[in-house]
Amino acid sequence: MFEAFGRKKARALGFAGLPLVSIPHPITGIPLDTVQTHADGIFESVAESLTLAPPEDEG
Secondary structure, eight states, X not given: OXXXXXXXHHHHTXXXXXXXXXXXSOOSSSOXXXXXXXXXXXXXHHHHHHHSOOOOOOX
16 A cells, blocks of 8 residues: 555656665564564665666656
8 A cells, every 4th residue: 555655756856766675563662573574674675776777767
């Protein structure tokens, strides 16, 4: 749900190729070790989205 909204909003703002990284929900009220596990799971995607050239804009 939130990913679809983020992609729609990015397209509307002219950033259709904006890299987005999804995280498991919920992120609040869960044990710190679970947060760490989630962070470990998305770390590579976050690093790539910050360092790789985005794909060509699909319009």
